[in-house]
Structures are given as C-alpha cells and as structure tokens.
Amino acid sequence: MSRKVVITGIGATTPIGSDAASTWQAALAGTSGIHALDNDWGEKYSLPVTIAGKVPAGTVEEKLTRVEAKRLDPSSQFALISAREAWADAGTPDVDPDRLAVSWASGIGGVWTLLDAWDTLRERGPRRVMPLTVPMLMPNGPAAAVGMELKARASVQTMVSACASSTESLGHALDILRSGRADVVVAGGSEAAIHPLPLAAFASMQALSKRNDDPEHASRPYDVDRDGFVMAEGAGALVLEFEDHAKARGATIYAELAGSGVSNDSYHITAGDPDGTGAARALRLALDDADASPADVRHINAHATSTPVGDIPESVALNKILGAAIDDAAVSATKSMTGHLLGGAGAVEAILTVLALKERMAPPTINTQNVDPAVNLDVVLNDPRKLPDGDLLAVSTSFGFGGHNAVVVARSV
Structure with missing residues (x-):
C-alpha cells in the first residue's frame, strides 16, 4: 500500500483575510473582499475597470520588516507571509534541509517590480534602477524567497501555468514526495498583479467585470448576468508530508492530498x-x-x-x-x-x-x-x-x- 500524503500546515493572505483562519471565517460568512480601488488610476489611465480584491491594508507592514518588504516584489511578500504561517501551523518541522522542498507558483511573477523599474529607467536613468530588480521580477522570485526562508535544499521549483499554476504546484509536490526526493514539501502560489497595465489588458479582452458601481456584487459565478472575473491578489501555502512522518512528530493533520x-x-x-x-x-x-x-x-x-x-x-x-x-x-x-x-x-x-x-x-x-x-x-x-x-x-x-x-x-x- 502506498504511503498517504497529508496536509499538516496552512497559511494564506487574501482579500478576505490576512491569514488562513480569518480567510476561512470570512468565506463561511459570505464576505466579499472586492472593493473600489482607492487611487486615481481610472481617471489617470481611463481604465474601464476600477475594482479589485486587495489584501487587507497593513498586512505587509505588520508581518514583514521594512528591509524584507523592500527587497521583495509584492508577489514574494505574500508568498513569504503565507509560507511562514503554514510552517508555524505545521509545528515548524525539524527536517533535514536536504529533504525539504518547495513547489511554488505564480502566473505572472513580479510585474510591479518590472513596470516600476521601466518607469525609473525612462524617468531617472539606468543608474537609478535597483540592483535587485531582476531577482525581484523573475517568476521564481516567490519560490526562492520561501526556499531561502526555510533553508529548503531538496529542490525549489516554480510552476507557471497561468491560473492553473498553484494547483499544479500541489500536484508537483505530491510527485516529489512519492518519488522519495523529499520528506516535506511546502507548496502554494502567490500573485500581486493589481496594476494599471494588467487591469487594462484583461479589460481589453473583455475578461473583467465592469461593475465599478457595485464591486461587492461584481463576481457572480454561474449567474446569467455574470460579466467577467475580478482581479485579486494574495497567496496560499500548504505543508505536505507522509502520514507516518506527520504522526511520528505529533503533527495535526488537516486532510489527505490523495x-x-x-x-x-x-x-x-x-x-x-x-x-x-x-x-x-x-x-x-x-x-x-x-x-x-x-x-x-x-x-x-x-x-x-x-x-x-x-x-x-x-x-x-x-x-x-x-x-x-x-x-x-x-x-x-x-x-x-x-x-x-x-x-x-x-x-x-x-x-x-x-x-x-x-x-x-x-x-x-x-x-x-x-x-x-x-x-x-x-x-x-x-x-x-x-x-x-x-x-x-x-x-x-x-x-x-x-x-x-x-x-x-x-x-x-
């Protein structure tokens, strides 16, 4: 009989909660995390869509130091926040770094860093472009941040498959464990693409809801009056390991990833x-x-x-x-x-x-x-x-x- 892979830790930062517990309670309560954007993008760029789901204000400032935040694109900030929560929730497993892996995902990666750097180059010249721009914008940046935080050395890999990315990262984590290449895998995904350019691009292809006057009711799956999705940001992380490994260390088990x-x-x-x-x-x-x-x-x-x-x-x-x-x-x-x-x-x-x-x-x-x-x-x-x-x-x-x-x-x- 094959060994069961189980989930022993979870962490999240989402538009409806700054951690997994608050996200779950808000979901049960039917809380909308969609709001009008508190900026001038609509007027400045003539954007047809001015609503989105942003993580709660103050989340990054509360959970990361100023130095950490400055060195990470928002997609990596959210990744690190959720991974830290999941790792603590799993009981901070005592695992050989050579037997710890990360399987992370991002559909777009550091788009904020990329576009900010382009603005800096045009307006202030090449010497003002941050030296960390490339590490911050690369799609594997969030995975790297999590891997370095946890000292994972078995492998640190990134799935990039658009909106299927982090579900693929979970499947990849399952494969890593079953192959025997690691004893524990942290899997998940993050995104931070609420920026005028992605909003304009998605709106141009008629993919986004334009219910700017009623943001909380804009996302309405399966409804006859649905008119598109609503952009959101955040991250989710899960700690995976074999059932016998989890029980041996007295970990709480949420469910089996079957x-x-x-x-x-x-x-x-x-x-x-x-x-x-x-x-x-x-x-x-x-x-x-x-x-x-x-x-x-x-x-x-x-x-x-x-x-x-x-x-x-x-x-x-x-x-x-x-x-x-x-x-x-x-x-x-x-x-x-x-x-x-x-x-x-x-x-x-x-x-x-x-x-x-x-x-x-x-x-x-x-x-x-x-x-x-x-x-x-x-x-x-x-x-x-x-x-x-x-x-x-x-x-x-x-x-x-x-x-x-x-x-x-x-x-x-």
Missing part, C-alpha cells in the same frame, strides 16, 4: 474547450490517482471565475466525469468572495477545500441569484452547507490561459 491530474486543451490561448474535454480528462486522472470513484465526491471547489464563456465548460466537464453523482456534490465558487488570484487562486482554494473537509462545511457562493440554465451543478448559494458525516472526498479545479487544466483531490481523515 491525487492530482493535469491536462491541456490545445484549443485556444485564452478560451477553454467548450466541450470540456481537457478539463474532464484532468478530473478523471485526479480521481484515478486518488483511487476514487465519481460517487465518492461530495464537495467541489470550482474554478468558476464568473466569465460568460468560462463557467459553462467546467460544468460540462464535471457532468461528464461525475455523471449522476454530480447531484450529490456540493459546489462552492469562492471566487465570488475572494476574486481571482490568478496564479495564487488554486492554493487558496485548496486551503478552503481542505478546511471544508475538516469542518464538514461547504462555503457559500455569493452574489449568484439566477443560475445559468446551462450550468447543471448543485451550487451552494448564499449560506454555507453542512457536509455529510463519514469519509469525504473533495476536488478543487483550476484552468488557465494556454489550455492548462489542473485538479487536486483531497480526502478527509
């Missing part, structure tokens, strides 16, 4: 396959990896971005694989509260999935008033829902530009 699956649509650079073929294949692979059947699934934390073309293919894929069992799976679309953290979304949603199993409570999907008739899912609307007793299986799904599909499966313990 399986993962990845695939690609090879259909369109930004749109998912409307038939959901690739997404369905990733789900099937994840269930097979977990040695689970469709009838075992009782909860789904769906990718559900609130885009007109994105939500339906996911419903199609879930129905393809789960069949009649889809009626017994409570579906939560938590981006309705957090917004879309891009490369950090999967990690945060995996944490919410794990806590749903532990607390046996599915978070609500807020703002959705009229579910699109093309969506055949049991969406948990408005209020959290109690999950059944006994063994529970849950899945978390992520899909990204480039046709990337990633799914992880968690099992209650």
